[in-house]
Amino acid sequence: MSERVLSGVQPTGRLHIGNYYGAIRQWAAGQESGAENFFCIVDLHALTVPTAPEALRESVLYTAAAYLACGIDPQKSVVFRQSPVAEHAELQWILGCMTPLGWLNRMTQFKEKTQRDKQLNCLGLYSYPVLMAADILLYHATRVPVGEDQKQHIELARDIALAVNGRVGQELFTIPEPAVAREAARVMSLRDGREKMSKSAPSDYSRINLTDSDDEIFFKIARAKTDSIPGLTYDPENRPEVANLIRIYAAASGVTPSQVEAEYEGAGASAFKHALTDRLVADVAPIRDGIRRLYDDGRAHLLAVLREGEGKAREVAGRTLREVKEAVGLWAE
Numbered sequence: 001m002s003e004r005v006l007s008g009v010q011p012t013g014r015l016h017i018g019n020y021y022g023a024i025r026q027w028a029a030g031q032e033s034g035a036e037n038f039f040c041i042v043d044l045h046a047l048t049v050p051t052a053p054e055a056l057r058e059s060v061l062y063t064a065a066a067y068l069a070c071g072i073d074p075q076k077s078v079v080f081r082q083s084p085v086a087e088h089a090e091l092q093w094i095l096g097c098m099t100p101l102g103w104l105n106r107m108t109q110f111k112e113k114t115q116r117d118k119q120l121n122c123l124g125l126y127s128y129p130v131l132m133a134a135d136i137l138l139y140h141a142t143r144v145p146v147g148e149d150q151k152q153h154i155e156l157a158r159d160i161a162l163a164v165n166g167r168v169g170q171e172l173f174t175i176p177e178p179a180v181a182r183e184a185a186r187v188m189s190l191r192d193g194r195e196k197m198s199k200s201a202p203s204d205y206s207r208i209n210l211t212d213s214d215d216e217i218f219f220k221i222a223r224a225k226t227d228s229i230p231g232l233t234y235d236p237e238n239r240p241e242v243a244n245l246i247r248i249y250a251a252a253s254g255v256t257p258s259q260v261e262a263e264y265e266g267a268g269a270s271a272f273k274h275a276l277t278d279r280l281v282a283d284v285a286p287i288r289d290g291i292r293r294l295y296d297d298g299r300a301h302l303l304a305v306l307r308e309g310e311g312k313a314r315e316v317a318g319r320t321l322r323e324v325k326e327a328v329g330l331w332a333e
């Protein structure tokens with residue numbers, strides 16, 4: 001069977017270079033490989049944390065603009081919104097009835113998220129990985145390019161697929177493989193090398209957003225935390241912040257951390273930071289301009305892309321859900 005790639009991002013705020021180098025850049029590059037590609041804006045997932053309705057709608061359009069500006073080509077990939085394809089929520093229920101609670105209790109992201117503000121803990125946060133499994137399995141995805149933090153969820157999707165296949169005695173679902181970027185699997189915060197760069201971190205200085213101006217990139221890298229050890233050495237254990245900057249440089253330049261180390265070992269921290277800023281500006285500036293253009297002037301185009309994608313997604317998802325219903329004893333008309 002040919003390769004099917006599926007991935008998604010929650011429309012919950014502005015995207016950053018962790019999302020780009022860790023996930024979306026891989027999606028764009030893979031479009032040339034001859035695989036079928038499905039890139040979803042997972043708006044149902046975004047409801048797991050309280051969001052103002054207008055902000056959510058805007059985030060969906062912004063995320064669509066970001067996908068296209070990062071090089072996702074709607075001629076080569078199906079770009080769609082999750083919520084109008086009702087099969088996602090339906091399959092989630094069926095899979096939820098076959099997922100042992102013990103498997104969900106192991107999910108580290110659930111444990112982290114439920115520690116934050118206990119008043120906001122809801123069933124959706126707990127069942128989120130089952131919805132993600134439905135997103136993947138509906139499309140018979142063979143490959144799911146994501147950052148390191150999502151790997152455990154894909155392993156759960158594999159376990160669920162294997163369990164359901166075993167139970168119904170047929171190869172109902174394809175078993176997906178996670179695909180994680182090498183240097184950028186886990187881009188860390190610019191303020192704390194032990195924290196992941198994240199949309200939801202309170203300090204904007206912790207991340208480089210895909211819409212940051214050249215000056216903002218310059219100032220954020222200039223203020224990025226380092227340490228007092230002289231010289232540039234790649235030592236993730238003892239120098240997490242410096243190691244993170246080296247990995248970001250490596251991801252942006254397509255080289256390895258040891259090549260970066262060799263090139264900048266003798267240079268001062270500020271020379272390295274200038275070079276890193278230049279690399280980031282070269283990648284971010286065209287994306288930023290593309291997002292702005294599409295988001296400000298191309299709304300009708302974005303909506304048309306999403307609508308077209310939705311139609312294509314529904315065809316595939318509808319077929320899979322009918323097979324699943326038959327297999328579990330619900331008739332599918």
Ligand code: ADP
Binds near residue numbers: 008010021187197
């Ligand atoms: P965030 O954690 O910032 O809210 P999402 O959870 O929406 O981002 O992640 C969208 C995609 O980007 C996922 O594939 C995720 O693994 C990837 N990703 C998010 N943050 C990072 C990061 N710091 N480094 C690498 N990949 C990341």
Ligand code: TRP
Binds near residue numbers: 135150
């Ligand atoms: N849970 C993912 C995240 O927070 C987003 C997501 C939802 C996803 N469904 C997916 C990613 C399916 C890959 C495939 O980043």
